[in-house]
Every structure is written in structure tokens, then in C-alpha cells.
Amino acid sequence: MQSPSPSRALVVSIHDVSPLTQRATQTILADLEKLGIKQCSLLVVPDHHRKGHFLDDKNFCDWLVALGRAGHEIVIHGYYHSRERRKAESTWQKLMTRAYTADEGEFYDIEEEHAAALLAKARAEFARLDFHPPGFIAPAWLLSEAGETAVRKAGFKYTTRLKNVLNLTTGVRHDSMSMVYSPRTAWRRALSLAWNASLYRRLKTNPLLRIGIHPPDLDYKNIWRQITKYIPLALEDREPMTYWQWISTHPEFHSATPHDHVQS
Numbered sequence: 001m002q003s004p005s006p007s008r009a010l011v012v013s014i015h016d017v018s019p020l021t022q023r024a025t026q027t028i029l030a031d032l033e034k035l036g037i038k039q040c041s042l043l044v045v046p047d048h049h050r051k052g053h054f055l056d057d058k059n060f061c062d063w064l065v066a067l068g069r070a071g072h073e074i075v076i077h078g079y080y081h082s083r084e085r086r087k088a089e090s091t092w093q094k095l096m097t098r099a100y101t102a103d104e105g106e107f108y109d110i111e112e113e114h115a116a117a118l119l120a121k122a123r124a125e126f127a128r129l130d131f132h133p134p135g136f137i138a139p140a141w142l143l144s145e146a147g148e149t150a151v152r153k154a155g156f157k158y159t160t161r162l163k164n165v166l167n168l169t170t171g172v173r174h175d176s177m178s179m180v181y182s183p184r185t186a187w188r189r190a191l192s193l194a195w196n197a198s199l200y201r202r203l204k205t206n207p208l209l210r211i212g213i214h215p216p217d218l219d220y221k222n223i224w225r226q227i228t229k230y231i232p233l234a235l236e237d238r239e240p241m242t243y244w245q246w247i248s249t250h251p252e253f254h255s256a257t258p259h260d261h262v263q264s
Contacts, residue, residue, distance in 0.1 A: 015215075021215040112146040
């Protein structure tokens with residue numbers, strides 16, 4: 001089988017995978033497979049909102065192991081996926097952690113020591129299922145500088161933010177804004193649909209197209225219709241792959257010097 005080509009790629013990621021979202025994720029994966037997406041990057045939360053650790057759910061663990069064996073990439077996605085509100089927060093902090101991400105920016109302003117402890121705990125727990133994920137992606141893509149330092153020191157190979165993908169080994173950032181939806185309110189849904197339609201057109205010449213899916217997207221017909229419209233269109237001239245497949249095969253990541261930005 002020919003190796004995936006990174007020259008024109010589509011990465012579909014499913015965020016917030018956990019026992020809380022397993023049923024919705026199963027439906028999403030089934031729909032994606034019909035469209036030609038057989039491998040996704042699955043962003044798994046160890047203890048989603050502190051409502052049940054994934055290792056305590058044997059059914060979930062067996063399912064996740066089967067997905068990994070089928071070629072899906074397992075990515076560590078925060079630890080609790082929640083951030084407690086603090087006293088004396090600035091207007092900007094409130095905007096980012098409450099309005100933008102509904103108190104889910106766990107790594108937004110995390111200190112290095114705290115991040116390192118959560119990362120070590122998560123890696124040890126994933127290793128119990130023989131998973132050794134090369135990637136860590138912070139909830140809502142919000143990762144502080146100190147958090148990034150901890151992720152790099154922990155030995156992860158890459159992370160992503162909303163606007164780019166970062167190879168932590170070389171320091172190369174590849175600019176690629178992710179398509180993503182915000183279904184919490186009617187006005188957010190309408191804005192998401194218009195924004196992503198425009199973004200898809202703007203990204204047509206970008207070597208990497210990213211589509212980030214959250215389980216609640218499935219509940220809104222207009223959102224799911226748009227997602228399932230753009231994936232087949234993208235696959236007309238793009239190779240579907242996971243984040244790690246793309247990073248590990250992309251020549252620019254292996255030839256560029258640290259801290260370069262790869263423009264598209």
C-alpha cells in the first residue's frame with residue numbers, strides 16, 4: 001500500500017472522546033466511514049468533566065483499543081477538560097475561558113508544574129492500554145506557553161492550536177486554521193455555518209485542511225449537513241490521514257530549522 005502523501009491532506013479530528021460521548025462518537029465514525037474517512041485523530045479526555053475516568057469503563061476501553069488497531073490515532077486531550085473560575089480574572093480571561101469555551105480551557109493559563117503532573121498521569125494511564133500517543137491537544141486549543149513547555153518536555157511530538165500545527169521536535173509551525181463549529185446557541189450556529197463556508201473556500205489552496213468535529217455537532221442538521229458536504233469535496237483532491245501521519249510524512253517538518261513558520 002502506498003504511503004499517504006502530505007502534499008494535499010485532510011485531517012478529520014473528533015474532539016472530546018470519552019465515555020460521556022461514546023455513543024455520539026460511534027455514530028460520527030460510522031457516518032465518516034461512509035464518506036471515505038476510515039482513520040481519524042481521536043482526542044480522548046481521561047476524566048471528562050470529572051464524571052468518570054475512561055479506564056473505569058471496560059466497554060469504552062475495549063472500543064478505544066479496537067479503534068486504535070483499526071488505524072485511528074489516539075490523542076491525549078487535556079485531562080479533565082474543565083477549568084475552575086478564579087477570583088480577580090481580567091475581562092480577557094473571562095472572555096476566553098467563559099464566553100469562548102464555557103469553562104473548558106483547562107490548559108489556557110496553566111503553570112508548567114501543574115501541566116507536567118497532568119501529562120505524566122495521563123500518559124501512564126493511556127500506557128495501560130498500550131497507547132503511547134505522540135500528540136497532545138489542549139481543550140479548545142488553548143495552551144499556555146508554560147503548558148507548551150511541559151508538553152514538549154514530556155516528550156510529545158506535536159500539538160495543535162486553532163490556527164496551526166506545531167511539530168514539537170523541530171519547532172516548525174504549519175499555518176492551517178481548523179474548521180470547527182460552535183453549536184451552543186442559535187446565533188453561534190448561524191455564524192459557524194457562514195464562517196466555515198468562507199474558511200473552506202479560503203483553504204482550498206492550503207496543503208492541509210483540518211476539520212474538527214465535536215459530538216454535539218451531530219445534533220444539529222445544518223451543521224452536520226455542511227460537514228458531510230465538505231468532506232467528500234475535499235477528498236476529490238486530498239488524502240485523508242491523521243495528524244501524526246501528516247506530521248511524520250511532511251518533508252517541511254524534517255528540513256526546516258526550529259521555530260520556522262511554514263506558510264501556505
